[in-house]
Amino acid sequence: MRKQFKSTVMELAARDEKIVVLLGDVSVYLFNDFKTSYPDRFYNLGICESTLISVGAGLSLRGLRPFIHTIAPFITERCYEQIKLDLCYNRLGGNIVSCGSSFDYAWDGATHHSYGDLALMRLLPEMEVFQPGSGKELEVLIKKRYHSGKPAYYRLSDHPHQVDLDVEYGRGVVIKDCGADLTVVTAGPLLANVLEACKDLDVNILYFHTIKPIDSELIQLYSHTTFLIIQESHGLQEAVNQEAGVKSFAHGTPEGFCNCYGTLADVRKNLRLDPGSIKAVAQGLLCK
Structure with a gap:
């Protein structure tokens, strides 16, 4: 799914100069093409997840469309207050995209397990929450909602299902x-x-x-x-x-x-x- 995420953002960025990417020292090499093509729209802020959210909110306030990406528990549980206040309270748009859903990092234990992120995110006013199960679902949902003006959480997995389904925002x-x-x-x-x-x-x-x-x-x-x-x-x-x-x-x-x-x-x-x-x-x- 991460490869699909990168491909989708690259495609969108080619026609939308407002797109910026913020990484927390994760998937940096994956986004090398983006960094080369759009160096002034690429930020790797390191292992500073709360800062990622706050900077993303600031960029959104300037009219940009941030994609904020790192490992699931770090970008949700670790910086819940920043998401609540900087993005949601101020009604700013932004795309929080995680990897390592649930137990994708099974071998790393509780620090990398993530089974509370969806519940936490859905409690926040204005927040939209997506759990795509395939690359196709991810692509359709991002293209539909990345510029909605609302904060959104996309939960990526390295173990997608292989079922080809019709995808429509907000529809089961x-x-x-x-x-x-x-x-x-x-x-x-x-x-x-x-x-x-x-x-x-x-x-x-x-x-x-x-x-x-x-x-x-x-x-x-x-x-x-x-x-x-x-x-x-x-x-x-x-x-x-x-x-x-x-x-x-x-x-x-x-x-x-x-x-x-x-x-x-x-x-x-x-x-x-x-x-x-x-x-x-x-x-x-x-x-x-």
């Missing part, structure tokens, strides 16, 4: 509708595991790449069913549950710190987010 996707009483809901790259788990089950499947604004109309269409929300980070369930009449169960989000090291697949298995475990949870609800 009906993956499967079989008139079932159980609706499995998920977002982002985890869709691949959900599809594998539910391929033989009598369940509906809904998918969201836009967490805020959530697709209220789609949720209401299925609100007469029970929702099983499969997520590896907070945010999706809270967004779904804000709609009236929803009965939901969440599966996968850790209650405490995840102390499992290894690969993303190792962590997902530990959290019972592998296809076999997801299937077992869905079957358990189907039997009730």
Whole structure:
């Protein structure tokens, strides 16, 4: 997804001279072409995440369109106050783009794990929140919203799903509708595991790449069913549950710190987010 991010920004910057890129010493080599082509629109501020946000807000105040990029927990949890006050309170536009979603940096432990960023970002007034699951979703959403004048958070993963879906800002996707009483809901790259788990089950499947604004109309269409929300980070369930009449169960989000090291697949298995475990949870609800 990072490569798609860079390609999309390069394409947009060729026709929009207001675009600037701010990096926190991450993806610097990836953006070498941007630095060479637009040296006066490229800033690597180092490991100073709060400064990244404040400088980005200042550039936005001058009429520019910043893309602010580094690792997920550093650009959200570490500088939440700056995002709240410098961007959101002042109603300034800006694109916060993270990498290392959830457990992409599984081997680096709690400092690099990120399962609160989506929930935190969606609480902020004016903030839009996106969890694209593929490069295509990322490209469409950035092109649609990067110049909206609102602050936006895009959460990138190095492990995208390979499902080709129609993408529309603010709209969820009906993956499967079989008139079932159980609706499995998920977002982002985890869709691949959900599809594998539910391929033989009598369940509906809904998918969201836009967490805020959530697709209220789609949720209401299925609100007469029970929702099983499969997520590896907070945010999706809270967004779904804000709609009236929803009965939901969440599966996968850790209650405490995840102390499992290894690969993303190792962590997902530990959290019972592998296809076999997801299937077992869905079957358990189907039997009730």
